[in-house]
Amino acid sequence: MKRLKQIYIFVFIIVLGLLILPQFNLKIGENEFQYPNIDFSSVNSSATLGNFSRGYDLYDSKMYTATVNVDSTLTIEERERQLRDLVEVIRNRINYSNLHDIYVNGAIENDTYKLNLSFPDYIQESDIIAKYLVGKGEIFFENDPQVSQTGVALKDTDIVGQIKSIYDEQYGNVLSFKFANTALTNFYFALQNTNNYFLMRVDSTYFAVIQDPNYTNTQSLDLQTSAIAVPFAEVKLSPNVAMYTNIVRSYFLTSPLVVDVNLDPNFKTIKRDFVADKISYIAIFIVAAVALLMLMYASKKGMTKTIKFVLMLGSYMVLLTFLLKLLSATLSVNLLLGFILGLIIVVYAIEKLLSTEEDQQRTFLNVINYYCIFIALVIFTIYRFLLAGNTMTDAFGTLLASVISLLFLSYVNFKFILDLEPNFKPFRKRL
């Protein structure tokens, strides 16, 4: 059993250590292999094993500007209030769409409002996302003129309950919602055409609304007025289709914009803030810092404890980096700040654990578990109440990943490592 535990620890560190390596290509003869080539999309559709997504400050970012003509009859206070409301609506859309890496702020330049939308480097099709975010958000239901000429007597206010952005096996990313039971007749009437669908127009984008396939299968009365809205080809074929349906979903949850916003399709590149051309140095300096801590520990404690310290810290480093890559974290200065705080806590916890009397170490592992659960609750609280649209989301997200890693390790790996009895004299004579 001890041998198994030893094997597990080393396999854990080696396998995760290999999985967190940056992306590279290997050419053997005529064959070229890309590493890593493992699909983790079933865990997270945007998992970025290989390289981190490129975040703010460490990489260049993009800034789009949208302008609004100011009503000249408004006073300065009214203008400021209107601009704040405008920014608030867009910020809510960003939050509801889970696009927390996009930031918005408002500016007044002479007689124009300016909305500055910042995008990190990794977001693709940022121009289309920006267009959706500043869209007016007006929703209409109508019949496809090629199918039927009659009107549809449904409004977005007829929708009740949650509006979900879901993945349907048949239709892909769609919006799912339910009309009020009072709108049943109008809903059925709208579907009475040869193709059994009607259109949902969101600004200039169209969705086909059909009855929820689950109703067709189960005939459940609860689902009688349920519908799904399937995006048309221009959106459906985009790699960001889930993102767009999420933004459209946010239109239902926020009030429409009261003014027309003109988006400039050209963006300004905001150059990186911290380092120039030496991103990989950061990883080297982090590894050097951790190695220095290990050396310092080794100089004060015995070899047995040092080996346990190295194995525990090594397990933590590989697990945390793996989790961050799996959850498609963006590499930014804020992520590094969260990483440092997590590392400080973990080094401190491991040091305390190893300096505890051997018979008390199991109890101390429980103490660590309680602490991790407590900190996880705290971060959840901070996230819920403080971090909406905040730039520190990355830092606290990383800290959360740190305590979850520590919780897992203290349940499994640390227990095994504590049981290890390192033997430094493999060639000693056996008596």
Added chain:
Amino acid sequence: MNRLKLALPYITVILFVASLGLFVFNHGFKYDDYENYIRVQINGTENVDLFIERLRDTSGLIELDKANNFAYYQQVDKTVVEENLNNVKEDYPEIETTVETIYPSVSKKQRIIDLALTTTLIIVLFAAFSYVTKTRAFNWNLKEYAKYYGLYFADNILSLGILAGLVSLLSLVYKINDYVLFSFFVLVIVKTSIYWFKLLQEDINQMKTHFVENFVNDSRKIFVVALILCVLLAVGMGVRSVIPLAFILVAIIVNFLTNYSILTFQVPKFRRALEHQVENREKTQTKPEKTEKKYVPNPKLKKKNKKKK
């Protein structure tokens, strides 16, 4: 050194009061991301760097972004900024500037209220979690809990106050942003971890011995780890990273200061009484030996005296 140690609690309290005063006087932070500020975009084919350098001494300037050719101003009227720009433009007529007022998405008041509410919520969570554990696992009563965990709350209030003052001071020359928010939570989370690992594993009798030394040693260890990580990362990230990383170190130093001050603090009257009590105890411990020698009757002497008679 001993005098400094004795004075440290008083210095901490003075720092706390001064910090609160500065915080109130400064209306929180002077330059920050939570209020309107003016952004000037500088464009031109040549002399842009020289133009930006000339802006360095203009009033209300808080930041020059040379990479993107932006100048940021705060707490100054837009017309004053435009006037300054026009003065500099006389020497560089080829340069074009765009002045815009930027409005933050979160107000300063909202940010401070959010911060206070969240910190309170964390402390309440800590209290609930630790009280349940202590009373269930170690059979502490409420009085014992309040005595030892009261230190945690007092410690947090003191250190958060001092950190707020320091940040407010920094905001006189530097634009404060959400890194400040992070430093507050570094402080609370580090402090919580020290208390948690210390108080949760030990019962009250174990805890009473070497109470102060343990806490202070732990703070020192955390500071050393943070220093190594921050210094090496700052080297990797460049000079601009020093300020956010320094927030972490400052938060840990403030934690160390308040931990030491709170745990060693004794009101002078009580301290004198305590010292007096210790001296008395020492005396009473030595007295019985002397009295034994004094009053033990010497049988030989008794016999001699009898013979003389």
